[in-house]
Amino acid sequence: MTRTRVIAALVLTPFAIAAILLLPTPWLMALSAVVFLVGLWEWFRLADIDDTLARSVLLVVNLALMVAIVWASRTDHGFSYVLLQIMVVAGVVWWLLAGLWLKHYRFASDHDTHARVFKLAAGTLAILPAWCAIGVIHGGQPFGHRWLFVALAIVWAADSGAYFVGRHYGRRKLSPRISPNKTVEGLVGGLACGLAVGLAFAPLAGATLAQLPAVALVAVVAVGFSVVGDLFESLLKRHVGAKDSGDLIPGHGGILDRIDGVVAALPVFALGKAWLGF
Numbered sequence: 001m002t003r004t005r006v007i008a009a010l011v012l013t014p015f016a017i018a019a020i021l022l023l024p025t026p027w028l029m030a031l032s033a034v035v036f037l038v039g040l041w042e043w044f045r046l047a048d049i050d051d052t053l054a055r056s057v058l059l060v061v062n063l064a065l066m067v068a069i070v071w072a073s074r075t076d077h078g079f080s081y082v083l084l085q086i087m088v089v090a091g092v093v094w095w096l097l098a099g100l101w102l103k104h105y106r107f108a109s110d111h112d113t114h115a116r117v118f119k120l121a122a123g124t125l126a127i128l129p130a131w132c133a134i135g136v137i138h139g140g141q142p143f144g145h146r147w148l149f150v151a152l153a154i155v156w157a158a159d160s161g162a163y164f165v166g167r168h169y170g171r172r173k174l175s176p177r178i179s180p181n182k183t184v185e186g187l188v189g190g191l192a193c194g195l196a197v198g199l200a201f202a203p204l205a206g207a208t209l210a211q212l213p214a215v216a217l218v219a220v221v222a223v224g225f226s227v228v229g230d231l232f233e234s235l236l237k238r239h240v241g242a243k244d245s246g247d248l249i250p251g252h253g254g255i256l257d258r259i260d261g262v263v264a265a266l267p268v269f270a271l272g273k274a275w276l277g278f
Contacts, residue, residue: 042245047119091129091267130263146205158194165189179234218272229264
């Protein structure tokens, strides 16, 4: 499984990096919308929505929200990021609430209508702000595309570091009731790798030496939120008895299995970058 996982990552990562660094922001947002909506489709399955028509209608509704956000952001002088920034803040607030949900992990664990409503709302509050964060970070001047690469590289490094450190040195369970395979040692390894990559790549995006402590702080917090996103998806899978969100990517499961940490980390990184001014 590890070999398949590495091969799949080596194939997909160059395409992702090329899209981030080379595509204009509108095109990148369109491409990321497709990826995120596929992840949301898988989220609907984990929310116990089995009917294809119902899932299709829900997906169209979320697509319509994306279109509405873009349409409402047009001005006579170009494109305004204010609405996207508001969505970013909403995303950060949601993931703080998600941390409480993890603490009360049995909440909405049944399969009645109310549980589905909560999980469907959670899907929208997870996916849309992360998609808006991509636009906010990538559309920033002068090196927004590089900063988005830094943000994603931090999460990718943290995820890989946690995986390999946890496999080789993991002893103490991080959250055994939600995700038995995650360990405290893996968390520490992920934090260290994410921090190292953030500090190494930030100067390439224009960060000065004086700004590196702020970058380090945002990197650590973003990695922490990515763990919350990962655990929350594990919670959804545990509620329905699923191992993966899908089987689209060999060795990795579904799209949602790959972006669960990203959707939680991106709003935090976008907000931290704006707040601390790097």
